[in-house]
Amino acid sequence: MAALPPAARVMDWPTGLLVHDGKLLGIDWSVWKVLGWLGNLVFFSRFFVQWYATEKLRRVVVPTAFWWLSLIGSVLLLIYSLRQRDSVFIFAYAFTWIPYIRNLIIHHRHADAHLECETCGHSCPPHSNFCGSCGAPLAGSAAKTAR
Numbered sequence: 001m002a003a004l005p006p007a008a009r010v011m012d013w014p015t016g017l018l019v020h021d022g023k024l025l026g027i028d029w030s031v032w033k034v035l036g037w038l039g040n041l042v043f044f045s046r047f048f049v050q051w052y053a054t055e056k057l058r059r060v061v062v063p064t065a066f067w068w069l070s071l072i073g074s075v076l077l078l079i080y081s082l083r084q085r086d087s088v089f090i091f092a093y094a095f096t097w098i099p100y101i102r103n104l105i106i107h108h109r110h111a112d113a114h115l116e117c118e119t120c121g122h123s124c125p126p127h128s129n130f131c132g133s134c135g136a137p138l139a140g141s142a143a144k145t146a147r
């Protein structure tokens with residue numbers, strides 16, 4: 001078979017990036033590969049979510065979505081590693097769900113402990129004495145009960 005002319009090789013270049021040896025991205029795709037790569041994508045996406053939240057507020061924050069993406073991604077990767085029977089990756093994801101769930105529980109409790117301003121409806125951090133939005137004393141705060 002004759003070699004392709006140079007122009008045809010250039011035209012084929014983008015396809016060569018996606019399809020290698022007749023396989024998409026050179027990967028032997030199966031249901032388990034899809035699950036593993038989905039886990040990778042979900043787990044990796046958490047960095048962008050955290051980065052976006054930090055840039056948006058101009059301070060370092062870890063949104064709840066970060067912990068959910070961490071939990072879902074690591075569980076998918078744990079399932080994949082169990083299927084692959086790879087002890088290195090099983091150990092890497094066997095216990096990470098514990099701090100993710102704990103952080104979600106703490107975040108949920110913290111959100112529930114917020115105080116709502118009776119004057120403007122603003123949600124204020126727990127143990128606040130005054131509303132951060134309008135400055136009114138908050139119900140149940142030391143400032144209110146001292147009056």
Ligand SMILES: [Zn+2]
Pocket residue numbers: 117118119120121122131132133134135136
């Ligand atoms: Zn207020």
